Amino acid sequence: MKHLKSLGFFLLIFSSFFLIQCTTDPIPGPDGEDGIDGIDGVDGVSGTAECAACHNVGKSEEVHASYLFSGHYNENMDHDLENDGINEPLSQYGNRAYTPNGSLSCASCHTSDGYIDIVETGSTLFSGFQNNDDGGYPLYDGTQTITCNTCHNKHTSFNFEEDGKDYALRVIDPVTLLADNSVTIDYGPDNKTSHTCATCHQPRSTFDGAINADGTVDVGSRFGPHYGAQTTLLEGIQGAELAGYEYRSTDGTAAHRAGSSCTECHMGKSSGNNVGLHTKKPTETTCLNCHKDGSPSKEFLKADFDALEDLLIAKGIIEIVIDEDTGDEELVIISNKNMDLIPAAALWNYKMIYYDHSHGVHNPKYAKDLIQNSIDALNAN
Template sequence: MRTHQLFRLMMLMATSLLFVHCTSEYTPIPGEDGVDGIDGVDGTASCIACHSNSVREPILASYELSQHGIQTTMFTGQPLSEYTNDVGSFCVKCHTNEGYLEFQETGGVMASSATPTRIDCHTCHDVHESFDFENDGLDYALKNDDPVILDLGGTTLDLGDASNNCISCHQPRNSYAIPMGSGTYEITSKRFGPHHGPQSTILEGILGAEIAGSIAYPAAGSATHRTDASCVSCHMGESEDISRGLHSWVPTESACLTCHTNGAPTEASGFTDDMETLRALLEANNMFDEDGYYNEGTYSVDLAQAAWNYRTLLEDKSKGIHNPDYTKALIRNSIEALQD
């Protein structure tokens, strides 16, 4: 019995040594590596692309040089505060931050501000409609990029992009009717004309006094700057010079050279000479006072139409570049009407 127990004990010890030997010299075989997880996109990366100091500072610097940035007075020099009690005024809705915001919100200006402020970033920009910029595009958080119903005539104008924000204000006011027909027309204000921003309508080729003459009027919306360019692409190009492009709204030469490969134009062909001729004809008919405003009075429709066109093209301020063909037709036909 004792011999049998001793044998069992010896076998157990030998087996234990065998297991120790096997485990101490075992070399594991490595398996395949797992797949690393993909890092998520930094939640602020898309914001920083635009809202960093390196991007923002040139924008703010160029804005301070712009007419929007420096305008603490109205077109004729009066302080903004003189217009705040003029409830419903077209001046307030485009020349003050408070008036513009109220108009975009309610469609009218029914309040006044004792301390009106100039147009600034928050006048035009709000919050993004979508943060999926890759699929929905970059909306620049504009308060208004919808089609605009023009004050004069009620036409709906849609430039199809962020330029709609510009035409909210850069359009004629409905203070005066465009002279039409025959007979006479009474000018009741020295500021007779589109007063003061016909850029969008000249670009579109509408709302001039289209006097019949030797020059045909092009179809509305057919100007090359209307079909192949935009307010933004021409006036807000990328630039290292803060006095050009960006938020200065002064076109860069490179923006022009994209299409005008022979050089950036300074005016439509013959514009300055034709405008001088038209002005001389208006002066000969006693249209201007000593300050260059129109004299109130009753005039022939042809004379009133020519006066409307002169003021329209003068206040467009592009020297015909916005729409050369429409500009040429308005000037030349006005000259012909007064020379007959």
């Protein structure tokens, strides 16, 4: 009996080896016939197709050709600083770093390097009022003019469909005003490229900041918002609004502000190179998108503006000075550390419209109110 059990156990072990051999080492059969080739897939979209829409020779030539007609390229200050009959370019001020509020300087908008520094670090490289001999950015030599690289650097996102096109601009986020950090200009996600414009085209001071404790106003030879009033006039803010008067189109309600933007008006399509695109000059076609009867006249404010100028001269607030070398007339502010509020406000509004250089078109209603109310207040004062 014991012998039979041993024999059964041996047969069980032997058969298990046999089964393992059969399953792990099969005898190969003949090769099968080749299968049919699959259908070729569809070619994918080129990885550079979207880039090539802008980054191509034709587009580059178009941009450069129109840019040659822009104020940024020509940079004419209309100031003959050397009395040699030649108007100096904006970059003449590139070697100066006057800092009225500790961060902003002339170089931050008058030079390429200064602009890049202030948008990347919040300040320019040096402070105080210095010549190039004392250090700082190079004097104007053709290298400090505003160029492509001044405003453009690299894309913040390549998901243009969801994030919108940023055109590789250095500034696309809303801009907090340097003269009043309680105000942030936000043109919205669809017009974020206009934030680049607002970086420099904003005032360097406010009227409220010039008012003394006794209610008088500190008026100096450079009184006014400087040549950056475009942003605030468009927004309908920071005019010297006098008590008792009505002011329309304020706080972003103007049609040009609510229904358009800097880039939509100033960089429209054009069949030529001398308007639209990178000239930053509005085109008739762009205006007709909204003004179906044709572009409105820029002369709508001239009579009132001239009337205010005459009043300011008559009241001894500004005067006409003749340049002994050129014979040209120049309006000069008569400085007064304690000017009464109403004449000072009228002067500020006059300078705001002058510095804006749109003749009030950026915000016609607000501009009209600032000038007309200034005239009425001066006549009643």
